[in-house]
Amino acid sequence: MDFDLNEQQQMLRTMARDFLSRECSRTRVRELEKDSRGYDPDMLAKMAELGWLGLVLPEKYGGTGAGLLDLVVLLEEMGRNITPGPFFPTVALCALPLIKFGTKVQKAGYAADIAGGNKIWSLALTEESGSYDAADINCRADYNGTNYLINGEKWFVPFAHAADFLIVICRTGEVSNPQQVLTAFIIDTKCQGLKIELIPTIAGDGQCRVRFKNVKAGKQDILGGVGNGRKVFDFIMQSATILKCAEVSGACQAVLDMTLAYAKERIQFDKPIGSFMAIQHKLVDMLTEVEGLQYLVYYSAWLLASGQKAATQISMAKAKAAEVYQQVCIDGVKIHGAIGFSMDHDIGCFFRRIKSAEFMLGDRDTHLSKVASGIGL
Amino acid sequence: MDFEFSKKEEQLRREIREFARRELAGRDLITGLEEESLDEDWEFAMQMSKKLSQKGWLTMAWPKEYGGRDASFFEQHVYMDEASYRGIPGMTMGVSGIGWVGQSLMLFGSDEQRKKYLPPIAAGEPDGIWCTAYSEPNAGSDFANIQTRAVRDGDYYTLNGQKIWTSCAHRARWCWLAVRTDASVSKKQHGISLIILDMKSPGITIKPIYNYAGIHIFNELFFDNVRVPVANLVGTENRGWYQLMQSLAFERHSVAPQFYGTARRILEIIIKYAGRTNLHGKPLASDPLVKHKLAERAIELETLKLFGYEITWKLSKGLIPIYEAARNKAYCDFVMQRLATTGSEIIGAYSQVDMRSKWAKVEGSITRLYMMFPGISIAAGTDEIQKNIVGQFKMGLPRPY
Numbered sequence: 001m002d003f004d005l006n007e008q009q010q011m012l013r014t015m016a017r018d019f020l021s022r023e024c025s026r027t028r029v030r031e032l033e034k035d036s037r038g039y040d041p042d043m044l045a046k047m048a049e050l051g052w053l054g055l056v057l058p059e060k061y062g063g064t065g066a067g068l069l070d071l072v073v074l075l076e077e078m079g080r081n082i083t084p085g086p087f088f089p090t091v092a093l094c095a096l097p098l099i100k101f102g103t104k105v106q107k108a109g110y111a112a113d114i115a116g117g118n119k120i121w122s123l124a125l126t127e128e129s130g131s132y133d134a135a136d137i138n139c140r141a142d143y144n145g146t147n148y149l150i151n152g153e154k155w156f157v158p159f160a161h162a163a164d165f166l167i168v169i170c171r172t173g174e175v176s177n178p179q180q181v182l183t184a185f186i187i188d189t190k191c192q193g194l195k196i197e198l199i200p201t202i203a204g205d206g207q208c209r210v211r212f213k214n215v216k217a218g219k220q221d222i223l224g225g226v227g228n229g230r231k232v233f234d235f236i237m238q239s240a241t242i243l244k245c246a247e248v249s250g251a252c253q254a255v256l257d258m259t260l261a262y263a264k265e266r267i268q269f270d271k272p273i274g275s276f277m278a279i280q281h282k283l284v285d286m287l288t289e290v291e292g293l294q295y296l297v298y299y300s301a302w303l304l305a306s307g308q309k310a311a312t313q314i315s316m317a318k319a320k321a322a323e324v325y326q327q328v329c330i331d332g333v334k335i336h337g338a339i340g341f342s343m344d345h346d347i348g349c350f351f352r353r354i355k356s357a358e359f360m361l362g363d364r365d366t367h368l369s370k371v372a373s374g375i376g377l
Numbered sequence: 378m379d380f381e382f383s384k385k386e387e388q389l390r391r392e393i394r395e396f397a398r399r400e401l402a403g404r405d406l407i408t409g410l411e412e413e414s415l416d417e418d419w420e421f422a423m424q425m426s427k428k429l430s431q432k433g434w435l436t437m438a439w440p441k442e443y444g445g446r447d448a449s450f451f452e453q454h455v456y457m458d459e460a461s462y463r464g465i466p467g468m469t470m471g472v473s474g475i476g477w478v479g480q481s482l483m484l485f486g487s488d489e490q491r492k493k494y495l496p497p498i499a500a501g502e503p504d505g506i507w508c509t510a511y512s513e514p515n516a517g518s519d520f521a522n523i524q525t526r527a528v529r530d531g532d533y534y535t536l537n538g539q540k541i542w543t544s545c546a547h548r549a550r551w552c553w554l555a556v557r558t559d560a561s562v563s564k565k566q567h568g569i570s571l572i573i574l575d576m577k578s579p580g581i582t583i584k585p586i587y588n589y590a591g592i593h594i595f596n597e598l599f600f601d602n603v604r605v606p607v608a609n610l611v612g613t614e615n616r617g618w619y620q621l622m623q624s625l626a627f628e629r630h631s632v633a634p635q636f637y638g639t640a641r642r643i644l645e646i647i648i649k650y651a652g653r654t655n656l657h658g659k660p661l662a663s664d665p666l667v668k669h670k671l672a673e674r675a676i677e678l679e680t681l682k683l684f685g686y687e688i689t690w691k692l693s694k695g696l697i698p699i700y701e702a703a704r705n706k707a708y709c710d711f712v713m714q715r716l717a718t719t720g721s722e723i724i725g726a727y728s729q730v731d732m733r734s735k736w737a738k739v740e741g742s743i744t745r746l747y748m749m750f751p752g753i754s755i756a757a758g759t760d761e762i763q764k765n766i767v768g769q770f771k772m773g774l775p776r777p778y
Contacts, residue, residue, distance in 0.1 A: 001379060001380055001381065001382065001451060001686060001689075001690050002378060002379040002690065003378065003686070003687055003690050004378070005378065006378070009378075069378055260772055260774075263774065264773070264774065271775070272774075272775060274768075274772075274774040274775065275774060275775035275776070275777050276777060277761070277765070277777040277778065280764070280765070280768040280772075280774050280777050281761070281764045281768070283768065283772060283774070284704075284707075284764040284767040284768050284772070285764075287704070287767065287771065287772065288704050288707070288708055288767075291684075291704070292680035292683070292684065292708070295680070295683035295684070295686075295687065296676075296679060296680055296683060298378055298380075299380055299679075299683055301378075302378050302379070302380050303380075306381075313679065316675065316676045316679050319672070319673075319676060320676050320680070365669070368668070368669045368672040368673065369665070369668065369669070369672070371672035371675055371676065372668035372669065372671060372672040374675075375644075375648060375671065375672065375675045376648050376652070376662075377648060377651065377652070377662045377663075377667070377668045377671060377672075
C-alpha cells in the first residue's frame, strides 16, 4: 500500500501548479467567465505544448501514454485553479472513449489533433431532463438505408460552441431495451442541421444546448459499433466521472486553503477568528471531508486504473464530491463573512461552479442509487 | 499510489476468518468492550485472548523478545479490522495493555519493566490485564488538572486521591496511572508522572459505575495511602505529560481499523435485515429512502477505511501521525453515530427491545451499538478535544481555550 504519488506524478503536479498559477490567475478566470468563448485559446495551446492534451493518448498519436492516475493529478490541479475551458470535455469526456472504442481509422484521424490542441471535442449525452440515466436518452438516430439521421436535443454540453467534434449518444432502437439500442456517433459540428446555443449559466462556463435536425452520420462515424452505445456510456460514466471528482477535489482543497488563510488573518474581538472554537471546528470538519474526498478519489481511480471493479467506489466519490464541494463552499463563504459574498472575492468563483460539478455526469441521488445497488440493496 | 494488501496480509485475513468460524460458535461480540461486564463473557474473552496469543496475533507488531513477532503495521491493521469484523472477544484484553501500555513501555519504560510487564500481556494471561486511570472528577477534557497525589517517601510513593471512569479496573491486575508528583509547578502540565500500580496493593477501593445500558465497564478508584515502589515510575518523574500524549496517540491510532471492522459488520447486518424484511409487501431494501441512507453510510465507511489505511501507511514509513489520529477518532465517532441512528431507524420500534431479549432484532447488535456509541465517542478524548488537536497541529490555528 502506498498513498504517495510517484515521481512522474509529483513532477506533473509541480509543473501544473507553476503553470496554472502563472497563466490562469483568478483574475484571468473571472475575465473568462465574461468572455463569449469562455476560454483562452492561447492557454489551451500552451497546455498542448506541455503535453497535457495528449497525456493519456498513445505515443503513436502524439501523446505521452501516461495513465489515468496521472490525469487525476493534473485535473486536481486544474480544479484548484478552476481552470476554465474545453480541456475536460476534450480529454476526459472524448479522448478516453475515442482511444477505447475508436477504430484504427478513427484514432488515426482524430487523436493527433487532440494531442496537438488543434481540435476541441465535447460529449453530447444528457438531454432536457438533465438525467444521466441511459434510459432517458431520447435523441434518435434512424437509418435510412444510406445514412443515420439524428434528430433531437442535447443539453448542458460543455464548450459545444467551441468544439470541432461531438460524441453524440443516440437511440437507434426501441426504448424497451436500453442496453442494446444506444449508439455513439462522432459528429462534426460544422455539419448541416446542427444548431448550438450557449446556455447562460451562473458560472459562465460554456454549457450549450445542441439541436439536431436530420443531421447525417455515416457508418464510419459510429464509435464502438452499432448498438454498443451503452458500453461507451458506461465507460464514460466511470472514467470521466472519476476525473470530474478529481477536479472537484482540487477545488475543495483550494476553498479550504483560502478559508484557512483568512481565518488566521481576520481579527475580531482582538483575535484571529480561527482561534474561536466554533470557527476552528468548522475548519477541521472541512479538512476531514476534503481529505476524505481526496483519498476516495485516489482509491477509486486506482481501482479503475488497475482493472478492478470500480463502479461503486466511483459513485461513492461522485456523491461525496457533490456534497463536500457544496458544504466547503457554504462554510467557506460563511467563515469569510460578508466579503465572501461579494463579487470581488475569489471564493464566489468556486461557489458559482457547485451546480455544474454536481450535475455533470450524474447528481448525488443518481450516484447514491448506484452505491445502493453496489452494496446489495 | 497503490491500495493493494500483500499476499501475506490477505492470507492473514483468511486465517482470522477461519479462526473465528472454528472458535466462536456464535459467541461473537460485535461492539466489544462490554465483555468485561459479565463474568461468563469475561471468562470466554480470556480464553480467546490466550488462543489469539497462541496464534501469534495478540501483540503481533511487538518485537520477538517481548512476545510479539515483529509483524508489519499492515498485518496488524488487517488483524484489527478482521478480528473486529468477526467480533472476536478478548482481542483487546481490556484495551490498555495491548492498546498503549506495551508500546509506551517500549518507548519510556525501563528494561526491568519491559521484561516484567510485557510478556504476560503478549501471552494473553490474566496478569497481562491492565486498566488506565487518567480521568478524575475535575479532570476530564482538562486532563492536566489531575489532583491525585503521589508523594515520594524514600523508595516508595504514597498515593492519595480518586480516579473515575476507569474501564476494566474490576478485571485488571495492573493500572497505568497518571498522578501529580509535583504540586508546586506553575504550569499544570508539568509535575505529572506515569506510574504502574499493582491493583492488589492495600488501600485501593474499586466502586463500579454502571452505564445507562446497565453494563459494567467503568469504575471509580479511591486511593488511601497506597504505597507504590519508586521502581514503578515510568520514564522521568514530572515529565509524564509528554509520555501521556504519546500514549494517547497510540490509543487513537487503532481506532479507525478497529471500528471500521465493527462498522462494516453492522452495515452488513442492516443491509441483510432490509433485504429480508417486508413493509407494504415489499422489502425495505427497495425503498429509495432506505437505500439512500445506507448508501450514505457506506460512503462514510469507505472514507473511514481510507483514513485507517493512511495512518497505517504513515506509521509503516516511520512517521508519527498526530493530527491524523485525532481526525480519525472524531470521524469514527461521527460514523458510528450515523450508523447507530440509521440502523435503529431501519429496525424501527424494535430498536428499543432489550438486546438480550428473544424479541430483539439482529441479536440486539444495533441496539447495543446505539447504547454504546456516545460512550465510545467520549473515551480517549471527546470530539471537541480531537478537533482542537487537528486545528492546532495540522491547521496551525491558535489554541481556542
